[in-house]
Amino acid sequence: MIKHMNNRELFSGKLTELQAENSAKNLLESDRFESNMVSYPRRIVIELTNRCNLNCIMCGRTGRDFKKTDFQMDWFKKIEKVFNYSEEIVLHGWGEPLMHREFDEILRYLNGFPIRKYFCTNGMLIKKHLDTILYNHMDIIAFSLDGATPEKNNKIRKGSDFNEIISAIKALVSHKSKNGISYPYINFVFTAMLENIHELPAMVDLADSLGVPEVKVVYLTAFDEELAKSSLFNKQDIVRKYFDMAGERAEQKSILLKLPYIQSEDPAGEEPHRRCYFPFRDLFIGSDGYIRPCVSNSRRLFNIDSVASLDSIWNHDAIKKLRKEYTPECLACYHSSCANWNRRSAFLQLSNDVLPEWEI
Numbered sequence: 001m002i003k004h005m006n007n008r009e010l011f012s013g014k015l016t017e018l019q020a021e022n023s024a025k026n027l028l029e030s031d032r033f034e035s036n037m038v039s040y041p042r043r044i045v046i047e048l049t050n051r052c053n054l055n056c057i058m059c060g061r062t063g064r065d066f067k068k069t070d071f072q073m074d075w076f077k078k079i080e081k082v083f084n085y086s087e088e089i090v091l092h093g094w095g096e097p098l099m100h101r102e103f104d105e106i107l108r109y110l111n112g113f114p115i116r117k118y119f120c121t122n123g124m125l126i127k128k129h130l131d132t133i134l135y136n137h138m139d140i141i142a143f144s145l146d147g148a149t150p151e152k153n154n155k156i157r158k159g160s161d162f163n164e165i166i167s168a169i170k171a172l173v174s175h176k177s178k179n180g181i182s183y184p185y186i187n188f189v190f191t192a193m194l195e196n197i198h199e200l201p202a203m204v205d206l207a208d209s210l211g212v213p214e215v216k217v218v219y220l221t222a223f224d225e226e227l228a229k230s231s232l233f234n235k236q237d238i239v240r241k242y243f244d245m246a247g248e249r250a251e252q253k254s255i256l257l258k259l260p261y262i263q264s265e266d267p268a269g270e271e272p273h274r275r276c277y278f279p280f281r282d283l284f285i286g287s288d289g290y291i292r293p294c295v296s297n298s299r300r301l302f303n304i305d306s307v308a309s310l311d312s313i314w315n316h317d318a319i320k321k322l323r324k325e326y327t328p329e330c331l332a333c334y335h336s337s338c339a340n341w342n343r344r345s346a347f348l349q350l351s352n353d354v355l356p357e358w359e360i
Helices: 017-031 073-078 080-084 103-110 127-135 150-156 162-179 197-210 236-253 310-314 317-324
Strands: 002-004 043-046 088-090 116-121 140-144 185-192 214-219 256-259 282-285 290-292
Touching (some): 073 080, 073 103, 103 127, 162 185, 162 197, 197 214, 236 256
Parallel strands (some): 002 256, 043 088, 043 282, 185 214, 214 256
Antiparallel strands (some): 282 290
């Protein structure tokens, strides 16, 4: 099955009555473009840390005078109320979430709420936290892999060990099978660029061989001139060739293949981006405590320490303004879920201004 990504839907799952009621209200208010929301966000996005144990060639972190920051446990308590209303909490941003020193404690804390838990990882530290992840019902784990072979993946994701990651995935799949459980749901996230797009069909084969049901593809966004040489901007024929090949494999093997639109075929037409639900659906908090529009927007709206409660955060004047008018950064969107892939800016962001700066 092939599916195009959007930013309205979330992973499906059983909801409590309170969650279902809140989500219905949120969708209605979002469709009406309400600036003052009565409902709470359907999804909380927490950048646990901006630290990372890899040095991937495409990561924008290298373009900054880097300050290492970690999300503070006290900030969870400030927004704790929302964990009974929201459907999902995402525990990643610009860093590797398993690098947070209190990752295990955070999972144990969140497991006391009905909220669905999700994070994306490079997979190198999974085995260290495997017992905590399984015992505390981690619902969804996305593994970032940029090649179907050790040679390709490890070259792009410097410091990565393909075989170690595959071993960790096998351990997770084996545990699920032995215990007759459905969690965690596992998928691959593949960053498509000139160097690796030919391996996309093999990524589908790899997923099938491991019992991984989904492969999600995002385009490389280049943050400097050197990386721009790897971009798939104006490479529609190449993209279509390998998307079609991967799609055929996915249909044959019943793998869900999530693809971005091919350039010139995005239904957003000439708009800056597709309809964005983030200001209405999501609350994003960076590892430095700053609320931002989303992980791909560098603008700091305000710091969580400057407000008293969840309600004063969710309907803060800065967020209400965002619901009425997009920031300049939004008008050059490169977020994988809502960028307009007809536009150059979705592929090429050749300025450090688009990258977040973190405060200690």
